Amino acid sequence: MAKNNETDVTAAINLIGVGTDIKGDISSNGDIRIDGSLTGNLSTTGKLVIGETGKINGEIVCKNSEVLGEIKGKIKVNELLSLKATAKIFGDITTKKLAIEPGSKFTGNCNMGEESMPFTKTDNNIGSKESKTV
Secondary structure: OOOOOHHHOEEEEEOOOOOOEEEEEEEOEEEEEEOEEEOOOOOOEEEEEEEOOOOOEEEEEOEEEEEEEEOOOEEEEEEEEEOOOOOEEOEEEEEEEEEEEEEEEEEOOOOEEEHHHHOOOOOOOOOOOOOOOO
């Protein structure tokens, strides 16, 4: 009897090849590699790789990301954002960890570390002087 396992779903790799232009939003539970272009928002619980020919014009939310191409818009990475030498980002970055190679270009604001990530159940009282009982 075959097992239905969640890791099979998240192991999926989605490819958008060179010469492919997508207009619209993308939502995925798997990894995504973009070598074409996307005009719209992208959200994935996996890793996002933007190849050297890849371009995104929109907001991005992902777990990890490696950027070799171009982003015009906000990017929010829950763990590690890696900007390679050919990367160009025109927009704001929010990430826990950031790695930048010499030659990459970035124009915008950057918020890093645990405090820059979205509120979770364990840190919903950060910044408040009183606690609330629910």
